[in-house]
Every structure is written in C-alpha cells, then in structure tokens.
Amino acid sequence: xxxxxxxxxxxxxxxxxxxxxxxxxxxxxxxxxxxxxxxxxxxxxxxxxxxxxxxxxxxxxxxxxxxxxxxxxxxxxxxxxxxxxxxxxxxxxxxxxxxxxxxxxxxxxxxxxxxxxxxxxxxxxxxxxxxxxxxxxxxxxxxxxxxxxxxxxxxxxxxxxxxxxxxxxxxxxxxxxxxxxxxxxxxxxxxxxxxxxxxxxxxxxxxxxxxxxxxxxxxxxxxxxxxxxxxxxxxxxxxxxxxxxxxxxxxx
Numbered sequence: 268x269x270x271x272x273x274x275x276x277x278x279x280x281x282x283x284x285x286x287x288x289x290x291x292x293x294x295x296x297x298x299x300x301x302x303x304x305x306x307x308x309x310x311x312x313x314x315x316x317x318x319x320x321x322x323x324x325x326x327x328x329x330x331x332x333x334x335x336x337x338x339x340x341x342x343x344x345x346x347x348x349x350x351x352x353x354x355x356x357x358x359x360x361x362x363x364x365x366x367x368x369x370x371x372x373x374x375x376x377x378x379x380x381x382x383x384x385x386x387x388x389x390x391x392x393x394x395x396x397x398x399x400x401x402x403x404x405x406x407x408x409x410x411x412x413x414x415x416x417x418x419x420x421x422x423x424x425x426x427x428x429x430x431x432x433x434x435x436x437x438x439x440x441x442x443x444x445x446x447x448x449x450x451x452x453x454x455x456x457x458x459x460x461x462x463x464x465x466x467x468x469x470x471x472x473x474x475x476x477x478x479x480x481x482x483x484x485x486x487x488x489x490x491x492x493x494x495x496x497x498x499x500x501x502x503x504x505x506x507x508x509x510x511x512x513x514x515x516x517x518x519x
Contacts, residue, residue, distance in 0.1 A: 273440040276466050277360035284466050288384040295387050303349035310337045318354045368411040377435045378473050392489035393476040394423045415491040427472040434488050436469040443503045457502045468518055470511040
C-alpha cells in the first residue's frame with residue numbers, strides 16, 4: 268500500500284453514512300486556529316486575505332537566505348502545517364484531495380471508543396510504549412500501514428488489536444503504484460476508487476501516546492492491509508497488498 272489515500276466529502280455525506288457528529292471536529296480545530304493567528308501576528312507581511320497567497324509567501328520564506336527575522340524555522344514550519352489543516356477541513360466538510368503520511372496532518376476518523384463522533388487523528392501509529400520522543404516521531408512513518416494477518420503478533424500493533432482499538436477511515440479511493448522495474452525507480456500511479464465514488468471505510472487501529480516531556484497526548488492510527496485481489500495484484504505488483512475495507516453493514 269502506498270502512502271496516499273483520497274478523501275473529499277461534505278458533512279452531509281459523512282453524517283448520512285456514519286450517523287456520527289462532525290461538531291467535535293470544529294471544536295478540535297479552534298485551538299489550532301488561535302495558535303495560527305498568534306503566529307501570523309509576528310509577521311505583518313503575512314496579513315493576506317487569500318490562503319493561496321499566504322501559502323506562496325510561506326514557500327518563498329523557505330528559500331535559502333529568505334527567512335524573515337520575525338519567524339524562526341520552527342514557527343515557519345508550524346505556520347505551514349496550520350495553514351494546510353485549517354484550509355482543508357471546516358464546517359462544510361473535508362476538502363483535502365489526498366492524505367500523505369509524511370505530511371502528518373490530522374484526519375477525520377471514527378474510533379471504537381467514540382463511535383458517534385468524528386475525531387482528528389494523525390496517520391502513522393505511535394505505539395503507547397514508546398519512551399523516546401525523537402524515535403517515536405521517526406517510527407510513525409514506518410507504521411502507516413499494518414499487515415492485518417500479523418497485527419496480533421507484531422509488538423507495535425499487538426496491544427491496540429487485543430484492546431479492540433479499531434477505527435474506520437473514511438475514503439473515496441486510494442492511490443497505488445505499479446513498478447515498471449525491479450528497483451521501483453520507474454513507477455506509474457493508479458487511482459483506485461468505486462464506481463459510485465461514494466465514501467467507504469478502510470479498517471484501522473488507533474493509539475494514544477503521551478509525551479512525558481510535555482504531558483501532551485498524540486492520537487494516531489494505522490490502516491490495515493490484506494493480500495491484494497486479482498486487480499490490485501497487477502497494480503501493486505511489488506508487495507501485492509491492498510487496504511482492508513469494511514462493508515457498511517459491518518461498520519458498527
């Protein structure tokens with residue numbers, strides 16, 4: 268499974284499919300919006316009405332010797348992250364056209380612990396037992412996907428699987444790569460979706476990890492994969508895997 272999945276949907280479609288509240292998403296994003304405004308105030312040049320213009324200026328700031336004195340590199344990185352998040356999710360729905368595990372942006376999912384509301388979790392599971400923050404942040408990109416046949420035995424996923432920390436990941440499709448050479452240097456991306464292009468649920472596991480230095484909790488998830496079917500064997504010809512999808516009748 269590659270590191271992208273597609274998801275664009277309105278609130279009405281999500282509510283109709285899952286019978287879950289989207290209200291908590293708005294509440295979770297309010298602190299992000301406040302922090303974003305505080306960072307913007309540090310540089311008057313970012314007082315722009317259009318998010319596209321602001322994004323272009325932030326990119327320009329990233330160029331060599333172009334960093335403004337009023338912003339540190341860390342603050343600049345945070346601004347980009349907040350801008351991507353706040354412009355892609357709002358009270359009307361999700362407008363981000365694909366998820367990239369290496370962006371580590373919050374994604375609306377539904378957990379077994381709170382099945383009646385959407386929550387913002389980040390793709391790339393951090394196991395609860397991690398003690399080193401730097402290693403935990405590095406590990407998450409290696410745990411974007413979980414081989415479902417091994418989830419009860421693999422240490423990183425075992426406790427989440429045994430504790431039924433299951434989640435549904437709403438998608439409208441996903442991207443996969445077909446390798447054209449053995450090294451994978453030449454690849455063709457395929458977008459795999461359903462005929463009706465309606466929302467479907469990928470299966471996942473979720474985790475809560477506490478940063479002992481800051482006492483902050485990090486909520487993350489991984490998506491489950493299974494042996495590819497005949498069609499996906501051709502597309503994902505390297506590892507021959509595909510996401511696990513849950514039928515609507517079995518979602519609850």
